[in-house]
Amino acid sequence: MNKFWKVLGVTVGALVVIGVVVGSITWAVLASRSPPPPEIQDLDWWEHTIIYQIYPRSFKDSDGDGIGDLKGITSKLDHFVETGVGAIWMSPIFVSPMVDFGYDISDFYNIQPEYGTMADFEELVVKAHQLGIKVLLDFVPNHASTDSEYFKLSEARAPGYEDYFVWADPRPDPTNASNRLVPSNWISQFGGSVWEWSELRQQYYLHQFAIEQADFNFREAAVKKEMLDIMTFWMEKGADGYRLDAIPHLFETAPDADGIYPDEPLSGSSSPGQPGYTTQIHVRDLIELYDVVYEWRDLSDEFKEKHGGDTKIMLAEAYANITMTMLYYGNERDRIGAHFPFNFDFITNLWAGSTARDFAYTIQRWMTYIPHGKVANWVFGNHDQKRMPSRFRDNMVDGLNSLNLMLPGVSVTYQGEEIGMQDGFVSWEDTVDVNACNRGNESNYLEFSRDPARTPYHWDDSVSAGFSTNATTWLPVSEDYTTINLQAQKEAARSHYKVYQSMTALRRSETTLSHGQHHVQALTQDTLALVRYLATYDTFVLLFNVGTAVDTADLTAIDLLSGPLTVCERSVHSSRASGDTIELGEVTLQPGEALVLRGPPV
Ligand code: NOJ
Numbered sequence: 001m002n003k004f005w006k007v008l009g010v011t012v013g014a015l016v017v018i019g020v021v022v023g024s025i026t027w028a029v030l031a032s033r034s035p036p037p038p039e040i041q042d043l044d045w046w047e048h049t050i051i052y053q054i055y056p057r058s059f060k061d062s063d064g065d066g067i068g069d070l071k072g073i074t075s076k077l078d079h080f081v082e083t084g085v086g087a088i089w090m091s092p093i094f095v096s097p098m099v100d101f102g103y104d105i106s107d108f109y110n111i112q113p114e115y116g117t118m119a120d121f122e123e124l125v126v127k128a129h130q131l132g133i134k135v136l137l138d139f140v141p142n143h144a145s146t147d148s149e150y151f152k153l154s155e156a157r158a159p160g161y162e163d164y165f166v167w168a169d170p171r172p173d174p175t176n177a178s179n180r181l182v183p184s185n186w187i188s189q190f191g192g193s194v195w196e197w198s199e200l201r202q203q204y205y206l207h208q209f210a211i212e213q214a215d216f217n218f219r220e221a222a223v224k225k226e227m228l229d230i231m232t233f234w235m236e237k238g239a240d241g242y243r244l245d246a247i248p249h250l251f252e253t254a255p256d257a258d259g260i261y262p263d264e265p266l267s268g269s270s271s272p273g274q275p276g277y278t279t280q281i282h283v284r285d286l287i288e289l290y291d292v293v294y295e296w297r298d299l300s301d302e303f304k305e306k307h308g309g310d311t312k313i314m315l316a317e318a319y320a321n322i323t324m325t326m327l328y329y330g331n332e333r334d335r336i337g338a339h340f341p342f343n344f345d346f347i348t349n350l351w352a353g354s355t356a357r358d359f360a361y362t363i364q365r366w367m368t369y370i371p372h373g374k375v376a377n378w379v380f381g382n383h384d385q386k387r388m389p390s391r392f393r394d395n396m397v398d399g400l401n402s403l404n405l406m407l408p409g410v411s412v413t414y415q416g417e418e419i420g421m422q423d424g425f426v427s428w429e430d431t432v433d434v435n436a437c438n439r440g441n442e443s444n445y446l447e448f449s450r451d452p453a454r455t456p457y458h459w460d461d462s463v464s465a466g467f468s469t470n471a472t473t474w475l476p477v478s479e480d481y482t483t484i485n486l487q488a489q490k491e492a493a494r495s496h497y498k499v500y501q502s503m504t505a506l507r508r509s510e511t512t513l514s515h516g517q518h519h520v521q522a523l524t525q526d527t528l529a530l531v532r533y534l535a536t537y538d539t540f541v542l543l544f545n546v547g548t549a550v551d552t553a554d555l556t557a558i559d560l561l562s563g564p565l566t567v568c569e570r571s572v573h574s575s576r577a578s579g580d581t582i583e584l585g586e587v588t589l590q591p592g593e594a595l596v597l598r599g600p601p602v
């Protein structure tokens with residue numbers, strides 16, 4: 001026995017010695033190499049995707065009526081694959097009298113005939129999915145067209161529909177009983193009172209947008225149920241989620257026990273009848289609306305649980321202050337909300353005169369307020385706003401697109417941004433936007449008109465920019481299509497499109513861009529730096545002169561950088577070439593010039 005223990009002891013001792021020696025050698029070898037890359041979490045399909053907004057009326061016309069349609073979109077699905085986007089969201093395609101070009105829906109369950117048929121929609125979804133492109137719809141829950149059955153039934157007080165909309169008696173006039181006063185001083189987003197008289201029902205109904213867009217009553221259970229049914233209907237048809245329209249307007253303050261609605265205080269700015277004349281405390285951001293959004297998120301999660309398949313995403317369209325905006329993500333206690341509220345800060349807070357500090361601050365503001373673990377997103381334009389190069393400067397297109405594509409989270413592109421489309425000119429005679437027609441006149445309509453951002457897409461330099469075979473289109477094609485068009489940019493050695501395309505490829509291939517940390521810094525008044533970095537992965541830096549003068553910045557001011565950088569992409573007019581070395585020192589950028597640089601891990 002003794003002998004046995006002795007032998008065992010020697011053996012164990014020897015093994016320990018060998019183990020220590022082998023361990024030390026392994027350690028020494030490993031230590032001489034760089035540490036292993038960190039574990040990278042898988043992202044859900046949407047968390048780092050590029051969402052491309054299509055304005056269907058202006059994207060591609062397949063039948064020569066001068067109006068874009070679904071078959072047109074289907075015929076151009078390759079554009080999304082080539083461009084590198086992961087999802088499209090389409091402004092509304094449902095039956096509508098087109099007072100607000102589809103945002104006044106009269107049948108939520110069918111396709112607008114001039115856009116196509118249900119079969120066309122189904123074909124679009126199948127083909128998009130075959131190509132790996134997700135399809136998001138625009139859901140307009142706040143209001144319905146006054147042509148809808150819902151409204152007609154409600155106006156006629158049909159059982160079950162009486163309270164589908166927000167109906168109110170005139171406010172009594174103590175001085176003249178026969179006077180029919182509007183129930184409150186609230187003003188519509190498109191100007192004028194929110195209240196419109198119904199002869200038939202002998203009551204006012206509320207509309208936060210056009211007179212023909214009556215607001216649903218979200219305190220009515222049947223309305224809430226109907227919304228869930230509509231959403232489920234299109235998810236079953238294959239929609240991958242929704243952009244949720246005009247969400248801050250879902251609720252208004254209820255009347256008191258006597259049926260009297262409160263007036264809003266005047267803001268002290270704007271003029272009577274114009275939105276902004278009152279403070280809008282009773283018509284937007286009411287806290288009740290968030291529960292409705294949270295319920296829609298539950299619907300999306302339950303749909304996935306029940307049917308499997310990919311996540312259906314809910315994206316809230318909300319122009320609101322930062323606190324009310326972030327609440328759409330969820331309440332941080334017990335409710336999860338939209339996958340994200342659109343980040344409109346680049347639209348509302350920045351403009352051509354903004355400095356690099358303004359840009360850095362705007363980015364950091366969102367990243368500071370975003371609840372932990374939520375996904376950021378970046379929107380530089382849409383069909384309601386002046387186009388990106390027209391709000392900023394056209395020499396900023398590549399820098400802005402690169403910035404959008406390099407920031408953390410989801411990147412959103414409005415159709416035409418990838419080729420630097422600018423606002424088109426639409427004369428007063430040709431103006432069709434209800435906002436401009438209601439609020440403007442021949443001399444000031446451009447302040448209000450959204451038509452310039454909605455002119456048809458420029459495919460090439462043929463008739464109607466290749467948008468339609470018809471020389472007459474629903475909005476005129478912008479004259480600059482002969483120089484700014486997709487085909488020309490594909491053929492050119494360097495172009496906005498090629499920069500966009502190579503940035504989407506970089507975005508897909510680089511783990512740093514999908515998973516990395518971010519750091520923004522104004523190096524000078526004009527030069528912005530965005531650094532993306534991640535452990536042992538390459539670092540990426542965007543340098544962008546957002547000013548109007550030549551500017552020199554010192555890269556040693558960025559603590560994170562440790563070695564020389566190489567140019568991997570640059571704005572069209574940059575004299576730098578891909579592969580050029582940029583030393584960690586002074587770098588001079590032309591106005592609007594942007595450089596995307598690759599460097600060693602931090
Ligand atoms: C927001 C949409 O983007 C806009 O085009 C529309 O006029 C309003 N909501 C009303 O639906």
Ligand code: MG
Nearest residue numbers: 061063067069
């Ligand atoms: Mg057509």
